[in-house]
Amino acid sequence: MPHIHISSPIHPAVVEAARARAEVSLAYGPGAVPLDAVAGRVDAVLLRSGAFTDEMMAGCPRLRIIARHGVGTDTVDSPAAARRGIWVTNTPGGNSRAVAEHVFALTLALGRRLTIASDETRRGRWAEDRAALNGIELEGRTLGLLGMGNIGAIVADIGRALGMTVIVADPALDQALPHVVPLDELLARADVLSLHVPLLPATHHIIDAAALVRMKPGAILINTGRGGLVDETALAAALRAGHLGGAGLDVLEAEIADMVAPMPHNRLPIAELPNLIVTPHVAGQTDEALMKVGMTALAEIAAVLAGGRPTHPVNAPATPFQP
Incomplete structure (x- = not known):
């Protein structure tokens, strides 16, 4: 079963949907699991906040996709991800x-x-x-x-x-x-x-x-x-x-x-x-938007883990990772 790591709080319904198709670790809440604790078996990261560097990617040998929960991808080293065969996606229009x-x-x-x-x-x-x-x-x-x-x-x-x-x-x-x-x-x-x-x-x-x-x-x-x-x-x-x-x-x-x-x-x-x-960067934070954005990011993960192409790629891996 693939492993999805979720960086920050997202809509609970999206977490449940992810658990229906993969092993899920959460980097927040009770029993929070940091990325480095599961890096060796992570296939996908659903990234709401925080940076994702080339060094972090190097520590995740199975990683196939970094799916941004939102539009901006400036905190992700997308060129490095492309070199490593890792898709980076976002969710335009969701919020x-x-x-x-x-x-x-x-x-x-x-x-x-x-x-x-x-x-x-x-x-x-x-x-x-x-x-x-x-x-x-x-x-x-x-x-x-x-x-x-x-x-x-x-x-x-x-x-x-x-x-x-x-x-x-x-x-x-x-x-x-x-x-x-x-x-x-x-x-x-x-x-x-x-x-x-x-x-x-x-x-x-x-x-x-x-x-x-x-x-x-x-x-x-x-x-x-x-x-x-x-x-x-x-x-x-x-x-x-x-x-x-x-x-x-x-x-x-x-x-x-x-x-x-x-x-x-x-x-x-x-x-x-x-x-x-x-206001503290909450313009896009409604119940409806969180559900829509989270489900879109999860759909991108599902497509890539099934061997397909994402709908909203930010980079273009020359040779996408193959497990």
Whole structure:
């Protein structure tokens, strides 16, 4: 019977489905089993978080597939896996709806000043200054999308349903389309700017101090993509100065292997910024999304262990491992 190692907590139903077809070890919970304890007999790894290096692969002589529970594979040495005949896969689109809805959870919370209102009410000051809690309506506002992949397309649909005008900056799209605009125009026109591009050298700090200055006064910035897209020091300054209406971040630059590291207060003084909402990279974490993503990753494992090809490969092993 093949052996599947699961790195981090996933939907319990996916674990049970895996146990129906393979021996399963969990690197979490009671009786957690670290990878090195089973490395000699692991055929597949279902990787939700953490890195997977060439050295780790070398210690797993039977390994045939590393199936990412999610889209990003930057923590996996995919070229090394290809050289070793190991497939690396991901699960595109599995949590797109969840992330898109989180974009609007953050947007609405900021636009209606919900966290401030809640804090004031909890302190017993709910009737003292209602005017300070005046919010905005999204109908008639402009939604700007930096990038238009699976998630961005759903965000656009939701925005239009709310009566928003949608504009997009994305070099991969036909620049002649009426809703596609240059980045400078996107920054200047968007009442809500949502980021949906991968983190690459070209996109690192794409929203920097200069970009923030070009943004429309009072605009809301939402980042559910990657933390490195935003210069957080510059963002904190723009929020303190009142240039932006607010910012919602589900990702931070200090994240390491999908876990949020302690944030030095001089980099992003969260406690001092009432117009900032930060969530711990949970935009894609709904019951429905966890089930969908987990089952997709498990299907990739099943295909490879049966001698077939995965549906969503990230690399291309020249000679896939044969047991």
